[in-house]
Amino acid sequence: MRDTISCLGYCVLPIMRVDVYVSQHKEQIMRNLFMLVIAIASVVMLPAMAAESTIEIISPADGARLDVMEQSKLEYSATLGGGADHIHVYVDGKESALLRQIKGSYTMENLAPGNHEICIKLVNKNHTPIGVERCIKVEVD
Amino acid sequence: MDIQNLAYAITQIVHNFGAVTVVSGAVFALLWRATKVQRRLARLVLAGWLVQAVSGATFGAISYYYYAQFPDLTGIAVAALVLKVVCAALGIFLTAWQLLAQSSDSSRRYSWLALCFLGILALSSAAVLRWFS
Numbered sequence: 001m002r003d004t005i006s007c008l009g010y011c012v013l014p015i016m017r018v019d020v021y022v023s024q025h026k027e028q029i030m031r032n033l034f035m036l037v038i039a040i041a042s043v044v045m046l047p048a049m050a051a052e053s054t055i056e057i058i059s060p061a062d063g064a065r066l067d068v069m070e071q072s073k074l075e076y077s078a079t080l081g082g083g084a085d086h087i088h089v090y091v092d093g094k095e096s097a098l099l100r101q102i103k104g105s106y107t108m109e110n111l112a113p114g115n116h117e118i119c120i121k122l123v124n125k126n127h128t129p130i131g132v133e134r135c136i137k138v139e140v141d
Numbered sequence: 142m143d144i145q146n147l148a149y150a151i152t153q154i155v156h157n158f159g160a161v162t163v164v165s166g167a168v169f170a171l172l173w174r175a176t177k178v179q180r181r182l183a184r185l186v187l188a189g190w191l192v193q194a195v196s197g198a199t200f201g202a203i204s205y206y207y208y209a210q211f212p213d214l215t216g217i218a219v220a221a222l223v224l225k226v227v228c229a230a231l232g233i234f235l236t237a238w239q240l241l242a243q244s245s246d247s248s249r250r251y252s253w254l255a256l257c258f259l260g261i262l263a264l265s266s267a268a269v270l271r272w273f274s
Contacts, residue, residue: 083145088213088274095215098274126149127212127274128204 053084053122053132062136068113072140076120077103083130084122092116111140148203156196160267162189163232164260170253179249180240186256187236193263194229214274221269228263232256 058075066072078087080102089097089106097106099120108118121133166186170179201211214222235252238244244252 083143083207095213095274121213123213123274124149124204124208126200126204127214127218128208128210129213130208 052079053081053130054079055087055120055122055132055134057118057120057134057136060136060138064136064138066111066138066140068111068140072108072111072138073105074108074118074120075105076134078120078122080122083124084132085125086123088121088123088127088129090117090119090121093119111138113140115139145203145207149200152196152199152203155192156200159189159192159196160260160264162186163193164257164264167253167257167260171250171257174246174250179253183236183239187233187240190229190232190236194226194233197225197229212274214270216273218270218273221266221273224266225263225270228259228266232259232263235259 055078056076058077060066060072060074074089076087076099078084087099087102088095089099089108091108091111096108099106116138117135118138119133119135121129123129163186166182166189170182170186173179173182204210204212235256239249239252
């Protein structure tokens with residue numbers, strides 16, 4: 001660690017002295033660079049070892065009957081892992097919202113009377129569904 | 142290491158440098174008017190637009206490779222993506238025209254102005270595409 005700090009300190013020396021330093025401390029620099037690569041790799045690998053992605057619809061329950069006159073709130077909870085970044089909400093197969101909170105609620109507006117399918121999907125940073133989703137069917141009357 | 146994220150990150154790096162090239166190349170071409178310099182910049186900007194198009198498509202390809210589906214885009218995001226594709230197509234066309242046609246100084250200048258505008262528009266659309274879906 002001290003070697004790394006001292007190396008970083010020397011790196012800010014005037015450019016004329018850098019080549020002299022490099023030729024004198026070649027092995028030390030290579031060792032420190034190797035350690036740096038290991039450190040970066042560890043940081044990159046940590047998220048990969050994180051928990052699996054999960055997503056749940058807390059309410060309404062599957063098969064619930066909703067009142068057309070009342071605002072319908074979708075409560076959800078998710079665990080982000082394995083490339084998941086945010087959540088897409090779909091009503092009858094059509095995307096209706098993008099949610100960045102992993103737990104919360106979303107007000108579904110203008111649900112017409114009748115049967116509807118509501119799905120929430122975990123997607124990656126590129127907006128691609130990663131295959132973790134929950135769907136419920138509700139009846140609005 | 143998460144290979145998928147690494148693939149996205151490398152593609153993003155290439156895409157970003159493509160964006161820098163198309164905008165800065167057009168701006169420099171407006172400042173340096175020597176024909177020789179402008180031809181070099183036209184080649185550079187053409188390469189930049191091609192890189193933009195290929196790396197942009199690669200984002201979709203990575204998604205398809207890992208999840209067997211393309212990014213789920215609707216509304217504003219689709220409009221932003223279409224705008225980016227149109228900008229890239231026009232950018233490739235205009236730079237190719239600059240290299241192949243014997244155009245006058247004034248028409249070349251208008252072309253660089255248009256390329257500058259297209260670059261800025263594509264960059265702005267990218268931001269919208271990133272945050273909307």
